[in-house]
Amino acid sequence: MSQFLLKINLGNEAMMTPEDIAQKLTAISARVSNQTIDDIKTSVNNIRDINGNFLGYYEIYDLS
Numbered sequence: 001m002s003q004f005l006l007k008i009n010l011g012n013e014a015m016m017t018p019e020d021i022a023q024k025l026t027a028i029s030a031r032v033s034n035q036t037i038d039d040i041k042t043s044v045n046n047i048r049d050i051n052g053n054f055l056g057y058y059e060i061y062d063l064s
Contacts, residue, residue: 001063002037007056014049024049028058 040060047055
């Protein structure tokens with residue numbers, strides 16, 4: 001079995017409102033839909049804000 005993990009750090013100027021979060025989730029959804037499961041497992045899937053600051057990441061990993 002596998003698990004999808006999404007981690008987004010909040011609090012910087014570009015991620016302070018629910019609208020900021022919704023916008024980022026929409027962008028992540030579009031990005032994920034263009035990847036395969038293997039791509040997600042083997043890629044660095046960093047999430048950055050509009051200013052290029054690191055916000056978090058997503059990944060798929062196998063539960064053992």
